[in-house]
Amino acid sequence: DTGVSQDPRHKITKRGQNVTFRCDPISEHNRLYWYRQTLGQGPEFLTYFQNEAQLEKSRLLSDRFSAERPKGSFSTLEIQRTEQGDSAMYLCASSFWDRGHGYTFGSGTRLTVV
Amino acid sequence: ELKVEQNPLFLSMQEGKNYTIYCNYSTTSDRLYWYRQDPGKSLESLFVLLSNGAVKQEGRLMASLDTKARLSTLHITAAVHDLSATYFCAVDPGWVTFGEGTQLTVNP
Numbered sequence: 001d002t003g004v005s006q007d008p009r010h011k012i013t014k015r016g017q018n019v020t021f022r023c024d025p026i027s028e029h030n031r032l033y034w035y036r037q038t039l040g041q042g043p044e045f046l047t048y049f050q051n052e053a054q055l056e057k058s059r060l061l062s063d064r065f066s067a068e069r070p071k072g073s074f075s076t077l078e079i080q081r082t083e084q085g086d087s088a089m090y091l092c093a094s095s096f097w098d099r100g101h102g103y104t105f106g107s108g109t110r111l112t113v114v
Numbered sequence: 115e116l117k118v119e120q121n122p123l124f125l126s127m128q129e130g131k132n133y134t135i136y137c138n139y140s141t142t143s144d145r146l147y148w149y150r151q152d153p154g155k156s157l158e159s160l161f162v163l164l165s166n167g168a169v170k171q172e173g174r175l176m177a178s179l180d181t182k183a184r185l186s187t188l189h190i191t192a193a194v195h196d197l198s199a200t201y202f203c204a205v206d207p208g209w210v211t212f213g214e215g216t217q218l219t220v221n222p
Contacts (some may be wrong), residue, residue, distance in 0.1 A: 006178050033209060033210070040214030042118075042204075042215050043157070043202075044212075045209050045210070056208070091156060091157070101149050101161045101162060102162045103147075103159070104159070105156045105157040107155070108157060
């Protein structure tokens, strides 16, 4: 297993466009998390899944943000009508359900909205 | 709302010196995590502390947890340049919630 994979690594988009990021978790992990990190700040929780169920989504930043994990494996995070304020690093993490092992983070997708 | 506060936020220290980073949190949690992040990189798990009084050590870093005081410490012994990074503590009230991070610079 190569860890948590995120694609793409970098994305530059024009304001108003939609973007989608993909995350492939560690295969044995059944929980998957999305975070956003801006420069100089700690990661900010967005949403998480246990298998295919989205158990918390109230922290998504606006209704322009949505996430899916249709078959309980990979996940996508979509941002519609991007704004310059959406520029950030988007991190995905996965874990076992018991949380005792901590999270394993991917390398992130850096989004730049121009 | 849960608050996770780290102190200091910026730390510049000389090689060979010792120092402690403090992490206070505002809600009951029996799990506390320490992560390291190098510039432009993702987060690396350092320690998972699962109970009151837990102490873990790895190389020059030692982490401890006092759940009654809602306090964790990350102690650095005889710092070396390779420890320069940002260190985050985090608690888990349902999902991992991070502090602001402590940016550590170790100077020769």
